[in-house]
Amino acid sequence: MPSITKPLIPAVRRERNALGLTIRDYEGPMSTLCAGCGHDSTTAALVQALWQSNLEPHRVVKLSGIGCSSKTPTYFLRSAHGFNSVHGRMAPIATGANAANRDLLYLGISGDGDALSIGLGHLCHAVRRNVRMVYLIENNGVYGLTKGQFSPTADLGSLSHRGEHNLVPPIDPMLLGLSLGATFLARGFSGDKAHLVPILEAALAHRGFALVDVISPCVQFNNHAASTKSYAATRAHELHVTDLAVPHAPVTATIPTEGAVDVPMPGGGSVRLRALPADYDPTDRRSVSAFLHEHAGRGEVPTGLLFLDESVPDMHERSGSSRVPLNQLAFDELCPGADALDALQAAYR
Amino acid sequence: MPSITKPLIPAVRRERNALGLTIRDYEGPMSTLCAGCGHDSTTAALVQALWQSNLEPHRVVKLSGIGCSSKTPTYFLRSAHGFNSVHGRMAPIATGANAANRDLLYLGISGDGDALSIGLGHLCHAVRRNVRMVYLIENNGVYGLTKGQFSPTADLGSLSHRGEHNLVPPIDPMLLGLSLGATFLARGFSGDKAHLVPILEAALAHRGFALVDVISPCVQFNNHAASTKSYAATRAHELHVTDLAVPHAPVTATIPTEGAVDVPMPGGGSVRLRALPADYDPTDRRSVSAFLHEHAGRGEVPTGLLFLDESVPDMHERSGSSRVPLNQLAFDELCPGADALDALQAAYR
């Protein structure tokens, strides 16, 4: 459709990183998401962060579940293996992949539904295991791919495009992660690339499970209406066409170094994003918890590197598994052989 | 076996409660759990609390998943319906049952594996929905029924009876619940009935989702060894017989009003239980969180009514569903009838 043009996500750059690669080498084919989708902006930030992190593209493994967000691994790192699995099960699949080869970088992309609804138990247990990977939640408060139901991060009382109220309070993945002993917790915003890229770089460098919550607005089914009234008012003029998905400019804003910014959302309402105070200490679990509870109570969304503990061993370190990736051990290192089998069977006579 | 005698759980009492019922009316058939199992003590406390709460036995619904703990609904409230379902899915089943009839009291019994491993996602979402029910976790740090694997509440580094170390940090269901907006959080100990009964009474009276964590030691497969060494030392004298389950006295202790008590566990090691300070405010989410994080850091287990918020509507209140239980609506209240069907179909012509 000539009227719907989608940006080729990252701007063309000719610069080269330490591996001699340009940012093009980190890109993928064109996105089929809606024009303006926050997830595409997140992809762009990810491409930038991967490039800046000097990672060999083919040493990265992209994983996801199912959802608009989970489609995005198609749209970057053309020369990395990708695994678009089933809804909610990316964490176990990543855990298994990581078990097989500890030497690659595992980058999981999930949605708020994929991660916090159907996949919630798995996410929690991957946190506990400290599986070395980045687990990125592209958080838009809705089920985008199934057209606008509330996700577990939708605000209490918000209205869907179908006119229903959300009756359950949201999950804050950061607070949740903290309660489970997560070792890396950070939040960014798809519409502030300058703010997001360093967060992603830090996550890519983390030697454990890095949970990154990226506020990534859905421009079609956004439900973030702060006030029911304002939204209801809008609805009278609605066109009532369910399969109309109008191209939209991506939602952008700059998170100030101090204070907060209100970001208006496509469906009405807004989200208040706040940077961390200068004296914020991301290593003190208790004060981080107090800070998160305080801001949640105020309806604010703190952004930045919220918590970090680099001292915790990852899944392999904890269990003392081979430094040589398990998938690279030769068969004769694994099979004890005929004599051992005979000896072993002495106990069964 | 004459050598294995199990106590008929509650002591015989002839007193009558406000409904004119004796405590016998709240009992059930004899337990088939191991002699000394903490779960039986928890059952006894539950019987007491139900009796003291003057609840009509048949207006209570007992639900559970699968596990030794999940077997216990058989052993109390003979004249209540019980539903021993499948592993980890008690919360959804209770949610559905509650949806059908808001007028009964739903009492769910789960284990730490049932609730926090396979059932974790469901538990979290039931918390969010504030389904009106008691959700009791009989927490023993192990999978009792499958003979001693680590559960998600097992301490990091503890040793199993098979000699393996637990490699993942525990989930604290209280901290988890708090991060999800739970409205009632309390913890007791199966071995301190005087302390536990009032907690259970409060939970039964709560008008929302009451999450109760009961430390309920497994006398067969307890893994709570604080120190690997001490346990390893014990093992040398072990009889190495996997199907030997020796009768054991229940583990008891009195939680002091002030300070903490170290309770030695059957398998070695101990748990330090602490009462809440006199000035503890269970209604302030933030200070509760700080308190829990602090004690978790110290390796202590705070007990008592940890958090309470009675202002939150439950699932039915939130959605404005019929005050008359949905399962009691007459068919003619539900079926719009032939004329309405004709009228309705005008839009499909």
Add this chain to the structure above:
Amino acid sequence: MSAWAASIDERPAAPAPPERAPGVNDFSCTIATANGTGSASANALLVRAVFRMGVPVSGKNLLPSNIQGMPTWYEIRVNGDGHTARTGRCHLMAAMNAQTFPQDVAAVAPGGYVLYDATAVPSYRWERDDVGFLGVPLSLLVGEVSEDPRQRVLLRNVAYVGALSALLAVDPTVVAAALSERFAGRPELEQANQRAFELGFDHAESRVDCPLPFHVAPAHGTAGAVLMDGNTSTAIGCLYAGATVAAWYPITPSTSVMDRFGELCARYRRVPDVQPADALGGGPAGAGDLDTPAGQRDNYLIVQAEDELAAIGMVVGANWNGARAFTATSGPGLSLMGELLGLAYYAEIPAVVFDVQRSGPSTGMPTRTQQADLLEAAYASHGDTKHLLLFPADPKECFDFAVVAFDAAERFQTPVLVLSDFDIGMNDWVVPRLQWDDRFQPDRGRVLSRGDLASMERYFRYAPWDDEHVAARTLPGVDPKGAYFTRGSGHDSLGDYTEAPQRYQEVVDRLAAKHAAATGHLPEPLVEHHGGARVGVITLGSADAAVREAVEELAGRGVPVDYLRVRSFPFHAAVADFLRAHDRCIVVEQNRDGQLRSLLVAEAAAAPDRLGSVRCYGGLPVTVPDVVDGILLELGR
């Protein structure tokens, strides 16, 4: 190449059936657009207008699994005889998507026409001379009507409806009336839409010799019919069956079952608030009421669950507690429900599941159709587990079978799975108006009241049983005497835990007998004999339309065959009779593995060597030529 074009171009070469020339009230028209452009309502408008002119018509969505920007097609078939299946032919292409223009042109049958937006496709090498090209500057035309870019997109759609109406002799007053209804109370919107329609209509009429040789002529073929999709009628069925609890997790293409059910409930189940007789001290409900207008109460509760495991768990819990409860899902969701369906089977708890099938395996093609969950549904769960299945063929049966499903589930205290599919659920079908008999009373099965219990000495859950092998159940909270313990573990006929082989067997043997008895309460197969045919054709569900038409066509070509459509599982004796009565039967189904055929040999004792198989599983609803060719091939002709 586009998905849809592929369906035509890549079909394996088979002897082409003699093509009927299109004619009045007998042609097919395809509208090619992009996803997310709001064309669905415009397409529906056109179909509705044809329907209101009394002419049977069907519309099939060939959607991508995408929100915005991917090619999408809508196939309209107009057929005065009431045939609604896909023919695989396109006589008029409304090629509204520049991206797929070339292959859309290629897909038109010789002698057909292409309508295109002359504003959007200004320069095209008009490669075909066997089709007519009709350009209308649609975008330009609607430019005058609105400045709002969102609205312009929509108005262009209405404008192509205008042009198509002119070309196909669709009565503009019928369209105008439909538009008025649609935009009732929003005059500005209505005016804009009416204007866009006129502009398209007038432009086409003034430039082209209208109508085309094939077109619509008013008739009386849709009296007493409605135009409805199966997910809507399923939801109406659940409303009428008295379902009060629904739990679900969103999944294409089942989502609209719950959307519609919610809308219907908000309309028919919202009642003035009353104070109840409150057992536990019900207290100040409503304090947090967010969703229901003040002073009102909902006689239903819909829970969006965290996943399908939870959804079926909630359904089981609610049914156990005496509410009629259901869920709607599709293949991946069904795969997650196995364990709890097994529990419901063994513990004898009613449950109703609507599986709106899509193309598998795995995530497959979520917006494409298939009938490939049959084996999964029949045997869902480990151990000796079996389920009652219903196979509606169209939206009318979705409505009827929804009611049957709840009755059977409660009467037999077991899960009932209704297997619809994308084609039925998400496409508009012309079906007889849904009927309701106000004397209907639901079959709630054997549930004991306080009174019943009072007259009994003692109550046991699984004994005694009646001649349909059903034991009475009780509901929690009713009476202490009725209390029992429900379990998925080994139990005897009293409901007690057992590991004793005979007591265990007594229960599972009764379950098998109960299932067999349930057959009599499920819809019997539909059978049509064509005078002494030695060959029978068997199908199910949405394949019905194409297979029936194929059967007619075969008869016309001198190949008479009998016809049977199974409508439920376990199979009625009539199915085995039909199989025995024919030298050879051919099973037509929309899956790769011949799953219905497998069920027939395993459960209706069909002899495998006398059972042929035609399988269409590309994801688009089966076409008539597919069936005709397939059957002829199986017959070696």
Add this chain to the structure above:
Amino acid sequence: MSAWAASIDERPAAPAPPERAPGVNDFSCTIATANGTGSASANALLVRAVFRMGVPVSGKNLLPSNIQGMPTWYEIRVNGDGHTARTGRCHLMAAMNAQTFPQDVAAVAPGGYVLYDATAVPSYRWERDDVGFLGVPLSLLVGEVSEDPRQRVLLRNVAYVGALSALLAVDPTVVAAALSERFAGRPELEQANQRAFELGFDHAESRVDCPLPFHVAPAHGTAGAVLMDGNTSTAIGCLYAGATVAAWYPITPSTSVMDRFGELCARYRRVPDVQPADALGGGPAGAGDLDTPAGQRDNYLIVQAEDELAAIGMVVGANWNGARAFTATSGPGLSLMGELLGLAYYAEIPAVVFDVQRSGPSTGMPTRTQQADLLEAAYASHGDTKHLLLFPADPKECFDFAVVAFDAAERFQTPVLVLSDFDIGMNDWVVPRLQWDDRFQPDRGRVLSRGDLASMERYFRYAPWDDEHVAARTLPGVDPKGAYFTRGSGHDSLGDYTEAPQRYQEVVDRLAAKHAAATGHLPEPLVEHHGGARVGVITLGSADAAVREAVEELAGRGVPVDYLRVRSFPFHAAVADFLRAHDRCIVVEQNRDGQLRSLLVAEAAAAPDRLGSVRCYGGLPVTVPDVVDGILLELGR
């Protein structure tokens, strides 16, 4: 009545087969105890001693699903001809459980004996005069050996082994040697146990005319054999097949597969630490190392998952990434794995699942056996999904088939499910010693190296394919050229997303062909002809022993039948040949619904009307008379 007694008393009356009198090396003995009393190791000791005397023997656990206090039985069959199936007869009952004493006495065959603990059963009305009662004051006897109540419980067990040894002429020096091995390095324990054994032995020998008429006599029937359970041999198979990653969730009766695998790995896969060539800067691993001794590294990783969905997810992830990975589970767990097995099937990812079947439906009887997951396993997941299945019949085949499973999974890039059961997995069987050929190289299937990729112009995931319809895969991290996108959504042979019917079909058609090709790499059926029999008997898995013996017995009774045991699915052509070659075949299986029979008609074109069915599904391993009677009934004799 006890579970076990029920198995005998409640069995439907059938013409009793002529009872063979028990004799030397031909009798059955049952030990009745309570759960949690540590009797398992004592019982195993006795069986091992018989085995070491060269006499074939089997021990079957009839366990309750409980930790402590419930009745439990152990059935020992001693048979010099090597028959190991249950006979349903008991010649000697060691009635050690006062709770079940009366029914245990009732279960003894006329002419048999009851050994009891005279300390524990002081007053009993000795109702039967057709059996001998032998009282030994076991508890009293061991009182002198230890003060520790826990140990006394165990010593009493060893004392009854002593008494039984005297009665059955089990060589005490053999037992003594076994005890020495068992308590090596713990002299106090050894001494106590030896003493307890002697006390039991001596007491029996001094009071009773030992041995009994039926007893053990040294032979040479176990040379080259081992006494092992199937979960152990499965674990050894996984070790030898080179599995490096295992993920699981505990469930009876599969748990010990992983217990054993962990023990084996700790023994054979713990190696000195080395510094690797580290791609991402592997860094100071070991900092948090809790489980592996300093300076050592594990050439394996076992993850206890949060549930079975996660377990299979991890297995799929690890296999996708080139490790041999597996899980072990039972019915309820398998029901949860459906969706991900469908993904692995469609995306073509190897996976190995051991399903140690227990009695269903639902939770069923977790410590009882059945073969009732066949349909679930064959078709797990929605859509057109099928899986490769292996059916081991004993621990030896568990070992062999584990290796086959990994090879087939990797060669055909698809899940392989190995269906064992409680009987095989948790009972000790006499089987030929496990064999290993050091020249064995695993079949890792078509995985492209950097070198392979370098020589290719471009790599596509699903094309081209070889004559077994397998396309080469690549592993992440090896080479940028090998990168592809794995998805469970519709894809074409290049690996690209598609919704085009023909491209979609091309892939799923190849999958079907690939599966068919895999058959040739799976274990062929075992067939035994008995000269011109017109009737064939078909079975699978653990039913083998009873069915074989029944076939012999039938031959002896003038009813010769041929025998076929299927060992894998899809079925080899030999299965269809066998079906065709016999007028009538009877399928013997341990489930209610005749699931193997269903698979045979659906997938091996068996004619239903020529296919009889004998189904034993009470949860205890099928007995020989059950099979004999069942077959005769089917044959109308």
